[in-house]
Structures are given as structure tokens and as C-alpha cells.
Amino acid sequence: MLRKINRNYFFLLILILKAQASPQYFWGLFIFIIFLMGFAIFYFLPMKDVKIRELGGINGLEEAIGRSTEMGKPILYVAGLKPIPAVSAIAAMNILNEVAKISARYSTPIISPHNNPVTMLTAKEEIKEGFLQGGNPDLINTSKIFYITDSTFPYAVAVNSLVNETKPGAIFYMGTFYAESLILTEHAQGTGTIQIAGTDSVAQLPFFIVTCDFTLMGEELFASTAYIKKDTTSLKFLFLTDILKAFIILLIIIYNIGHIF
Amino acid sequence: MLINLIVLFLILSIYSFLYKDNVFFKFTERFVVGISAAYGFIKLFQRGFIDKLYIPLSHGNLAVIFPALLGLLFFGTLNKKTAFLAKFPLAFLLGIGAGLEIGPRIETDIVKQIYTTIIYSPHSPWFTIFNNIIIIIALFATMYYFLFVLRKNRPIDRIISKTGIFFLMVGFGASFGYTIMARISLLIEVIKTVIHFF
Numbered sequence: 001m002l003r004k005i006n007r008n009y010f011f012l013l014i015l016i017l018k019a020q021a022s023p024q025y026f027w028g029l030f031i032f033i034i035f036l037m038g039f040a041i042f043y044f045l046p047m048k049d050v051k052i053r054e055l056g057g058i059n060g061l062e063e064a065i066g067r068s069t070e071m072g073k074p075i076l077y078v079a080g081l082k083p084i085p086a087v088s089a090i091a092a093m094n095i096l097n098e099v100a101k102i103s104a105r106y107s108t109p110i111i112s113p114h115n116n117p118v119t120m121l122t123a124k125e126e127i128k129e130g131f132l133q134g135g136n137p138d139l140i141n142t143s144k145i146f147y148i149t150d151s152t153f154p155y156a157v158a159v160n161s162l163v164n165e166t167k168p169g170a171i172f173y174m175g176t177f178y179a180e181s182l183i184l185t186e187h188a189q190g191t192g193t194i195q196i197a198g199t200d201s202v203a204q205l206p207f208f209i210v211t212c213d214f215t216l217m218g219e220e221l222f223a224s225t226a227y228i229k230k231d232t233t234s235l236k237f238l239f240l241t242d243i244l245k246a247f248i249i250l251l252i253i254i255y256n257i258g259h260i261f
Numbered sequence: 262m263l264i265n266l267i268v269l270f271l272i273l274s275i276y277s278f279l280y281k282d283n284v285f286f287k288f289t290e291r292f293v294v295g296i297s298a299a300y301g302f303i304k305l306f307q308r309g310f311i312d313k314l315y316i317p318l319s320h321g322n323l324a325v326i327f328p329a330l331l332g333l334l335f336f337g338t339l340n341k342k343t344a345f346l347a348k349f350p351l352a353f354l355l356g357i358g359a360g361l362e363i364g365p366r367i368e369t370d371i372v373k374q375i376y377t378t379i380i381y382s383p384h385s386p387w388f389t390i391f392n393n394i395i396i397i398i399a400l401f402a403t404m405y406y407f408l409f410v411l412r413k414n415r416p417i418d419r420i421i422s423k424t425g426i427f428f429l430m431v432g433f434g435a436s437f438g439y440t441i442m443a444r445i446s447l448l449i450e451v452i453k454t455v456i457h458f459f
Contacts, residue, residue, distance in 0.1 A: 085358015151297035
């Protein structure tokens with residue numbers, strides 16, 4: 001452990017020296033404070049009694065899949081347009097794993113069209129793992145997880161057509177979306193499907209809020225991983241980002257008040 | 262003339278979906294998806310294989326062999342026995358992708374946002390100062406809403422969160438209206454194209 005700490009401090013020292021050599025020395029101090037907080041949280045803070053606030057979108061997953069099962073329809077999972085190295089795509093894959101687990105319990109098939117082959121491969125792995133963890137490996141059907149095209153609007157049209165043909169009971173939109181968001185969700189809403197969305201695209205959030213039953217807004221999408229897993233490391237990361245946000249709020253308020261007086 | 266006729270046919274076929282799903286819409290949808298997939302493949306072949314592998318190799322840059330080999334492992338998915346090989350490049354992409362994205366995100370999503378919110382100017386007119394105060398309150402309440410662990414369920418927390426949601430919805434409403442205006446201008450362009458044909 002001590003070796004690990006020493007190594008971390010060595011990198012921190014380099015960061016601060018670099019930052020102080022530039023006019024942005026403030027950010028060196030900022031990184032230093034964040035590092036100290038992170039260190040304190042990760043090594044000293046017990047996380048037994050920490051509770052995350054309710055996320056309606058994640059609570060609604062089971063309800064949506066259950067409704068789909070009652071109707072005897074499959075579910076559709078759309079994993080956004082940013083390919084897999086993007087943080088939003090990784091969060092979408094984490095949620096897909098949870099969706100696959102619940103689907104395995106209810107014996108409901110998943111259809112997942114993709115606009116990127118790498119994302120499609122990751123989705124296949126997540127769904128396989130989810131169905132195995134859910135205790136229903138016989139239901140794994142990788143032919144239902146497929147690539148369409150990487151162009152935005154043809155992809156949206158193809159997904160809409162898929163909604164028409166398969167008539168899913170629930171549709172999940174997780175990840176980064178662009179101008180096609182309203183085309184996708186508005187059409188599906190007309191078919192009476194329950195829809196849950198989660199995106200970090202601020203410009204697309206209004207459309208999801210209007211047309212979907214539940215929406216994970218911005219950072220809620222990233223926090224959903226910790227909310228689903230509830231493991232100590234994820235909780236600590238979430239706690240750290242909370243402290244960072246509180247620190248930024250304080251910084252802005254103090255700076256503005258300082259200017260006034 | 263022929264091109265215009267094809268454009269008109271495609272536009273009307275897509276809009277026919279407003280009535281109900283039909284064979285013209287299905288044809289146009291498959292047509293557009295097929296063309297875009299083929300175009301995507303050619304683009305990827307040119308930019309990925311020719312520009313990033315073939316040309317560097319022909320100039321004697323052997324370093325590109327390693328990422329190419331890593332990429333080749335994706336073909337392992339073609340056979341069930343070798344499917345596990347695709348996990349190596351996937352793991353590499355997942356690890357490096359998250360790391361690469363964090364740096365620019367700190368700059369654009371945190372640092373620039375803080376700079377633009379520190380807005381007090383002593384020589385501004387009173388309404389600018391008033392607006393700035395509202396921005397600070399909105400920012401505080403909205404960020405408070407996005408606290409996941411520190412925010413509890415006390416009455417004061419609920420009041421601040423509701424204020425945050427209120428400001429969020431005001432912002433979303435404005436954004437929604439703005440985008441609808443942009444979409445209507447797109448519709449007008451399409452209608453103009455159709456009218457021009459006749």
C-alpha cells in the first residue's frame with residue numbers, strides 16, 4: 001500500500017510542478033486538492049451507510065421489462081451513436097448488462113441494433129454475461145444483436161422500421177444521441193411502447209423528457225453504474241464526484257462574493 | 262431531371278410513412294440504409310486500411326503492424342472457438358478510450374464552465390448583475406440536484422432540488438423550442454424542393 005501511495009505522490013508532484021510552470025498554476029492546486037480528497041475517501045472513509053438517491057430510470061427497468069414480458073413482446077436496446085471508447089457508451093453497456101440480467105429472469109429476448117461494430121461486439125458480450133448471471137443462458141441469441149450502419153439518419157430510419165416490425169414492449173435508449181433522438185422516440189411513443197432513455201447529450205435531453213417514460217439526465221447516466229452495482233469502489237467514486245461538485249459550487253460562490261465586497 | 266425525379270420520389274416515399282407503413286417507405290428505407298452502409302464501408306476501407314496501414318507500411322513504417330494485428334483479432338468472432346480473441350482489442354479500446362476522454366472532458370466540461378460562470382463585473386448595468394445572480398442561483402440549485410450521495414431527503418434538500426429541476430426545465434423548454442424552429446425550417450426547405458419540381 002505504501003509503495004502505491006509513494007508512486008501516486010510522485011506523479012502528483014510532477015503534475016503540480018508542470019502546472020506551476022504554466023500560468024494555469026491554479027489547476028495544479030485544484031488537482032492537488034482533488035487528489036487529497038480522493039486519497040482520503042479511498043483509504044479512510046467507511047462506505048457502509050452511504051445511500052445513493054433514487055434514480056427513477058433505473059428503478060423503471062424492471063417495470064418496463066416485466067410489462068414487456070406480460071405482453072409477450074421482446075425489448076429493444078439502442079446504445080447511442082458514440083462508439084465504445086466514449087464514457088457514455090461504457091455506461092450504456094453497464095446498463096445493458098443489468099437489462100440482460102432482468103430479461104434472463106423474465107425470459108424476454110433482447111433486440112439490439114448498433115451503428116458501430118465495436119459497440120455491437122461489446123453489447124454481445126454484455127448480453128451473454130447478463131443472461132449467464134441471470135441464470136438463463138439458453139435464451140442467448142446473438143443474431144438479434146446486429147450492426148446496421150454508422151450514418152445517423154439511415155440508422156434512425158432502420159430502428160424505426162425495426163420498431164414497426166418487431167413491436168417491442170419496451171425500448172431503452174442509453175448513450176450519446178444527436179439529431180435522431182426525437183425521430184426515434186416520437187415514433188416509438190406512437191406505438192405505445194414504454195421508453196426509458198439516458199443520455200449525456202444536453203441538447204437532446206428535452207426530446208427524451210417529452211417522449212420517454214423515464215429519463216436519466218446527464219450525470220445520472222454515469223451514476224447508474226454505481227446505483228446498479230452498489231459496490232464500495234463505485235460508491236467511493238460517486239462520493240468523490242459529489243465532493244468535487246460541492247467544491248466547484250463553493251469556489252464559484254466565494255469568487256463572485258469576493259468580487260462584490 | 263432524372264435526379265430531381267428520384268429525389269422527389271424518395272421524399273414522398275419517406276413522408277408516406279405519416280399515413281402508415283407501406284412498401285414505398287420500406288423500399289426507400291432499405292435503399293438509404295444500404296447506400297449509407299456501403300458508403301461507410303468504402304470510407305472505412307480508405308481511411309482505415311489504405312491511409313493508416315497500407316501507405317505507412319509502403320513507406321517502411323513497421324510500427325503500424327502491432328495495432329493492425331490487434332485489430333485482426335476482431336475476426337476471431339467469425340468462429341465460436343476463436344471468439345474469445347476479440348476480447349483483447351475490446352479490452353484495449355475500453356481502457357484507453359476512457360483514459361483519453363477524461364483529459365478533454367475536464368477542460369470542456371469543468372474548467373471552461375467554471376470560467377464562464379465567474380461573471381461578476383463591477384461596471385455592468387443593474388439588470389446584468391441581476392441576471393448574473395440568477396445564473397449563480399440556477400447553477401447552485403442545478404448542481405445540488407445532481408448530488409447523488411451528499412443530497413439527503415430533508416425538506417431543504419427537496420426545495421433546492423426542485424429549484425434546480427425548475428431551472429433545468431426552463432433551459433430544456435428553450436432548447437426544445439429552438440430545435441423545433443430549426444426542424445420547421447428544414448421542412449420548409451423540403452417543401453420548397455417539392456414545389457420547385459412542379
